[in-house]
Amino acid sequence: MQDFWKQNQQKIAPWLFLAPGIIMFLLYVIYPIIGSFQISFYDWDGLGQKEWVGVNNYIELMDDEAFYTSLKNNVIWLVLYMLAIPAGLFVALFLNQTVFGIRLYKSLFFFPFVISQVVVGLVFSWFYDPSNGLMNIALEAIGFDAIPVLADERYVTYGIIAAGLWPQTAYCMILYLTGLNAIDPEQIEAARLDNAKGWRMLWYVILPQLRPATFIAMVVTVIGALRSFDLISIMTDGGPWGSSRVLAFYMYEQAFSEYGFRMGYGAAIAVVLFLIMMVYITFFLYKMYRDERGQ
Template identity: 70%
Template sequence: MALVPWLFLTPAMLMFMVYVIAPIFESIAISFYDWDGLGTPKFIGLGNYIELMGDPDFMVSLKNNVIWFFGFLLSIPMGLGLALLLNQQVFGIRLAKSLFFFPFVISQVVIGLVFSWFYDPTNGLLLHVMAALGMDPVAILSDDRLVTYGIVVAGLYPQTAYCMILYLTGLNNLRPDLIEAARLEGAKGWTMLFKIVLPQLRPATFIAVVVTIIGSLRSFDMISIMTQGGPYGQSRVLAYYMYEKALSEYGYRMGYGTAIATVLFLLMLVYIIFVLYRVYKQEQETD
């Protein structure tokens, strides 16, 4: 009987090894070569990684990934706030929930285009709002100091909706006996939230943090649609810079591109190991 689970797992494990694990190691191996994807690869050892350390565009991309990392974390408290607001039994609340969740189910391309129009300094909605407030128009996507923050705001739009759904699901599964006991003890407001509600939402928070952080490190779509890395490459992140170097007309340097991909993979790996360690420690404490 102990063999039966392995018989079911083996096909999936083989597919995972062939289509996930093997390409990871192949990509790492390519990063040690100077290769344009067509000719004969030339082994250069750590040459690509040494070049990365002195590449100002790589440093800009890494800095922008850090901005995405911390900026995207705002979606978690924002999603929680929306969930608490929408967790009501009033007329029309289902329609309101659907409208707030809508950004998550539409394409990232559509969201990128909508926010590009929103930021348009000639006739965008932001222009009219700033004019109504007596402020001068700002070309956010053309300003190298603001462009990354503008794209992060666009990315927060669907990510907040996802976190909201996670928390709404968690709120529907709260233990009513604990809530009632806390009310009898006089708990309300912030005390109820922090002492009773949030501890029960820990699984939803865990999933929201994991998905949000991985999403911030994998950011690509919004940048490709809204700025294509501009202006002057100031909105690049590691994933987009990898694409530019390895697969676009600006590069065709497969070895260098895979070196960037390897750095991004190692950043994700460190985070995943940390998450797995925390899960293991929590399970040990529970046992």
């Protein structure tokens, strides 16, 4: 046994270090995913006997208006949440300078990332308040009527997304600041000798070196948009009249709330959400792999 260890130590040692993480990943990620797929084929309240219903939960989804509302809102989240990536990049470019007070600026921009999403939701709920909210006080001061953002079906989803973009932009900023610190200074100097500056420097020299940070930012932002739940729960609880629901929140409503603990139906919604997330992430992985091979 000792001889075997000496001969294969370099091969076995990494797996020993990885083993706890792999076990936790299998137990808390892979197993629940498989369990969700299984439960989605049953009618189950979470306590009693499971009743096999096959694909009936998925068929019911096809005629569920609330599901389509949630799906539409998730698409809006996906599109608008991507604004956090360029916003985070430009904030990082601003903060990656040596000017007076830059540490204070970094702290102010970093602050939204460290506070709880619950706090973010409460802050923006007060900000949107139609009576005493700062936004409506400002609107009325310049002659506009107050807008009840969280009580209006036309604006509520966009209002919640704006709240979510605040901490998400801070997260993307941190990723880009890390990437900017790893940029090769020799390439910057060579570009300056070639008279590259401004947008040309950014597009041809800086952004190519920020591809790993951009990829991580995209994946994290997509996942954040698709699993959006806490802000909706705090700010509107899915209202008004279910117009701000997304798939994650609708799944929770069906599985754990007054709808009768429909675990199977909630699991079917979770499966749809998981498949959408996998399509997006697979697309980004393939695009990054293709770009790397192109180089």
